[in-house]
Amino acid sequence: MRFFLRRLAFYAFTAWAAITINFFLPRVMKGDPISAYLQKNQGKVSPEAIDSLRTLFGLDSTKSLWQQYIDYWGLLFHGDLGRSFSRGLAPVTDIIASALPWTVGLVGLATVFSFIIGTSLGALIGWRRGSRADAVVPIATFFSTVPYFWMGLIVIAVFSSTLGWFPASHAYGKGSAPEWSLDFILQVVQHGALPAITIVVASLGGWVLGMRNMMMTVLDEDYVTVAQAKGLKPRRVLVNYAARNALLPQLSSFALSLGFIVGGTLVMELVFSYPGVGKLLLDATTAKDYPLMQGLFLVIALAVLLANIMADIAYAILDPRTRQMEA
Amino acid sequence: MTADPLLTVTDFSVTYEVDPPVEAVRNVSITLERGEILGLAGESGCGKTTLAYGIQRLLKPPAVITSGTAVFQDAGGQTIDLHALTVEQMRRFRWDKASMVFQGAMNALNPVTNVGSQLDDVFLTHRPQMSRAERKEECARLLDMVGVGRERLRSYAHELSGGMRQRVMIAMALALKPQLMIMDEPTTALDVLVQREILQQISDLRHEFGFSVIFITHDLPMLLEISDRIAIMKDGRIVEIDTSANIYHHAQHEYTRRLLSSFPSLTGERGDFVRGTGHGAGAVEENGASR
Amino acid sequence: MTTLEFSHVTKRYRVRGAGDMLALDDVSFTLHSGETIALVGQSGSGKSTIAKILTQLERATTGDILLDGKQIPRRGKGLRSYRQQVRMVFQDPFASLNPYHTIRHHIERPLRLDHVVPSDEVETEVRRLLERVHLDPASTIDRRPHELSGGQRQRVAIARALASRPSLLIADEPVSMLDVSIRLGVLNLMADLQREANLGVLYITHDLATARHFSDEIMVLHHGVVVERGKSDDVILNPQHEYTRALRDASPDPDKHFADPSAPAPTRS
Numbered sequence: 001m002r003f004f005l006r007r008l009a010f011y012a013f014t015a016w017a018a019i020t021i022n023f024f025l026p027r028v029m030k031g032d033p034i035s036a037y038l039q040k041n042q043g044k045v046s047p048e049a050i051d052s053l054r055t056l057f058g059l060d061s062t063k064s065l066w067q068q069y070i071d072y073w074g075l076l077f078h079g080d081l082g083r084s085f086s087r088g089l090a091p092v093t094d095i096i097a098s099a100l101p102w103t104v105g106l107v108g109l110a111t112v113f114s115f116i117i118g119t120s121l122g123a124l125i126g127w128r129r130g131s132r133a134d135a136v137v138p139i140a141t142f143f144s145t146v147p148y149f150w151m152g153l154i155v156i157a158v159f160s161s162t163l164g165w166f167p168a169s170h171a172y173g174k175g176s177a178p179e180w181s182l183d184f185i186l187q188v189v190q191h192g193a194l195p196a197i198t199i200v201v202a203s204l205g206g207w208v209l210g211m212r213n214m215m216m217t218v219l220d221e222d223y224v225t226v227a228q229a230k231g232l233k234p235r236r237v238l239v240n241y242a243a244r245n246a247l248l249p250q251l252s253s254f255a256l257s258l259g260f261i262v263g264g265t266l267v268m269e270l271v272f273s274y275p276g277v278g279k280l281l282l283d284a285t286t287a288k289d290y291p292l293m294q295g296l297f298l299v300i301a302l303a304v305l306l307a308n309i310m311a312d313i314a315y316a317i318l319d320p321r322t323r324q325m326e327a
Numbered sequence: 328m329t330a331d332p333l334l335t336v337t338d339f340s341v342t343y344e345v346d347p348p349v350e351a352v353r354n355v356s357i358t359l360e361r362g363e364i365l366g367l368a369g370e371s372g373c374g375k376t377t378l379a380y381g382i383q384r385l386l387k388p389p390a391v392i393t394s395g396t397a398v399f400q401d402a403g404g405q406t407i408d409l410h411a412l413t414v415e416q417m418r419r420f421r422w423d424k425a426s427m428v429f430q431g432a433m434n435a436l437n438p439v440t441n442v443g444s445q446l447d448d449v450f451l452t453h454r455p456q457m458s459r460a461e462r463k464e465e466c467a468r469l470l471d472m473v474g475v476g477r478e479r480l481r482s483y484a485h486e487l488s489g490g491m492r493q494r495v496m497i498a499m500a501l502a503l504k505p506q507l508m509i510m511d512e513p514t515t516a517l518d519v520l521v522q523r524e525i526l527q528q529i530s531d532l533r534h535e536f537g538f539s540v541i542f543i544t545h546d547l548p549m550l551l552e553i554s555d556r557i558a559i560m561k562d563g564r565i566v567e568i569d570t571s572a573n574i575y576h577h578a579q580h581e582y583t584r585r586l587l588s589s590f591p592s593l594t595g596e597r598g599d600f601v602r603g604t605g606h607g608a609g610a611v612e613e614n615g616a617s618r
Numbered sequence: 619m620t621t622l623e624f625s626h627v628t629k630r631y632r633v634r635g636a637g638d639m640l641a642l643d644d645v646s647f648t649l650h651s652g653e654t655i656a657l658v659g660q661s662g663s664g665k666s667t668i669a670k671i672l673t674q675l676e677r678a679t680t681g682d683i684l685l686d687g688k689q690i691p692r693r694g695k696g697l698r699s700y701r702q703q704v705r706m707v708f709q710d711p712f713a714s715l716n717p718y719h720t721i722r723h724h725i726e727r728p729l730r731l732d733h734v735v736p737s738d739e740v741e742t743e744v745r746r747l748l749e750r751v752h753l754d755p756a757s758t759i760d761r762r763p764h765e766l767s768g769g770q771r772q773r774v775a776i777a778r779a780l781a782s783r784p785s786l787l788i789a790d791e792p793v794s795m796l797d798v799s800i801r802l803g804v805l806n807l808m809a810d811l812q813r814e815a816n817l818g819v820l821y822i823t824h825d826l827a828t829a830r831h832f833s834d835e836i837m838v839l840h841h842g843v844v845v846e847r848g849k850s851d852d853v854i855l856n857p858q859h860e861y862t863r864a865l866r867d868a869s870p871d872p873d874k875h876f877a878d879p880s881a882p883a884p885t886r887s
Contacts, residue, residue, distance in 0.1 A: 222429055222430075222435045223436055225385060225429070226429060226435045227437070228421075229385055229421055229426070229427045230422045230452070230499070231420070231453060232448055232452050233452060236452070240437070240440065240448070244439055244440070245437070245438065245439055319438075320438075320439060321485050370797040518660040519826075519865060519869050545797075546798075546870065551875065551876075552870055552871075572876065585799055586799060588802075589799045589802055590798070592871070593826055593870075593874070594854065594855060
């Protein structure tokens, strides 16, 4: 229990630090793009929007820094991240909320699948070391070293342009709007297939290799020999003794890649014109849309944090030694 | 001793197929009587552990059994040729008839599952007819029996001391009441007081259950005290096998005598230990032996 | 004549969440050059803590370590000169030798650092030291540690320890990782060198039998307290403290076992 409290305090501190840095960052930036923008668009911006932007970017020189900081937290608690310049002053929160599900849904699922498939495959290959299953390793490695955009283009050329099995871009058909209907869900699945498959193929190699190597190490451990000497069924030795231990280091890498889901899929979103967070961030940067950028940074930082918390919890469940470290 | 062999190993050889090949066990023949403690003594690299693993067919590549047989006389009257068994038959044989206690016990327990479930595994696999409640009671009883206590069922390896872990391993080895227990340096990593307690416990349990023991260690003085017979192994061969008393009083082989003289007597005369007898006594042993 | 005094030393370790752990509780002893003292204890008794304090890897919580009546300097030249006079031989002869360096390098280093001999005599001195530990200089000097057996490596470690001509040697389980048939050889060698160079040796071990034969005096350490000390034969043959007696009775002793007429069948332990 002490362990969990300790970790919790650590994460609370990290979250606070990320938010505070996000508060100070625009205040140390040179120039004043916000004032310039407001000047240019006088009359078009509502007074409330101006207020929240002033607070977020520290334009309110009449207030003390401390007061600004308090106001900033107030806005965050109301879910107000300001207005986007490049998107007709729509609330940043809404813009991010409309992109986030696509990214998390597609890339998140693909990453989870890739992890599960890759780790299981790696466990099996490690278990049967020296057999023909080893042939999977160079193949998987090959796919993970191919530049992703290149693989994406080839896949589009083959499965979309030539064979016409899958659409080449966007998250759903033109003319449809998101709704909970079977037709729309099918569209989403069809549009998501190519990006998802390419992500799985590209990242599979790492999981296979990592797990296989850990299996090789674990198989030499005494407790695996003991399990075999106990006459346990091979499946049980593989799952409960070998893979169970080999999995632990994989979890840390998994947590890292989960954290990067939100921010790190720009190339995929560009190749497939997918309406995700990566593309949003690129657009925001090109358009010098500071409120949107600031909001995205915050969301990405918190996502990485959240992934780490989940990995910690998984670790504590799977490895009793972590729980006891402090006792 | 009446001739009632439990295990007969004949002309047993194991080679490590590396470059150049290493003959770890060479033409070993040995008979283990029912109910006997047979000590297997030798220094590191002499092949004693390889022999034990080989009998249980637990060797992994590059180790290859190149010759020999191991025949087990089941208490039910059946004769089991261990090397003729299929993989599945061998799996069923292991632990049920012949269990093992491994060196150190530091790593012999799975670190991520608790002690109870690792005991339970044995029953789950070999006694599928037992109910969950029966299994649990049996595991608890075993831990009580070796003095660890049933309250430790839910403990993990890292929460137990070295001595406790080794007791858990002994409990596990006893679970199915096997006829043979192979113990590979079971007390080497333990303090001498704990070691003595565990040896006493093994001795008591053997009197209770009547299993045979192959006890592997480099600690010849300890073997002399606990074994019925001792086999001395060197370079993959058994150079001498005899009763403990005969090994102690009338060792035939030169290597046995050297091994005996390597342990200064605790309470007796100073023997070969030559503090104060002059110069150069240390040079004799390892004439360039490098590994 | 060099004297190392370990005076009323206490060592506490702070264990997070579990308060303090008293590793040594008011331990005192004196080691003179020319004598061998065995420090006997099981794991957790505090014997490694004493070794660490003597090599200044750890500091005592209270108490003094005096070399010829003087406190050991914490740094600089004074500490160097202490380390030149008090040398260590460690348990694991492989871990204590750097696998990338030749045997020559290992023994040369202390010779050069401490300016034991003029630099044009270093090579001769290295060979002389190897001969002293019964290693053939010609065939070992250019080898690396992994090309030697465990016993040979430990001899190199001893030669290295002797290179700076120390007056005291701390040997922490010097033979427990060696094969049994070469242990006595290494211990005998150390005993010979001890006599030749009039060394003071602190022999740290868990093995009562070698402690008895190898040393003049035995100290028995239990939970950080010296429970018994005395002449080696007295401590082993006629132990006064019940812990010493328990240790003695638990140690294998075939001589006693086979001499005892009440135990004719060697099956009972």
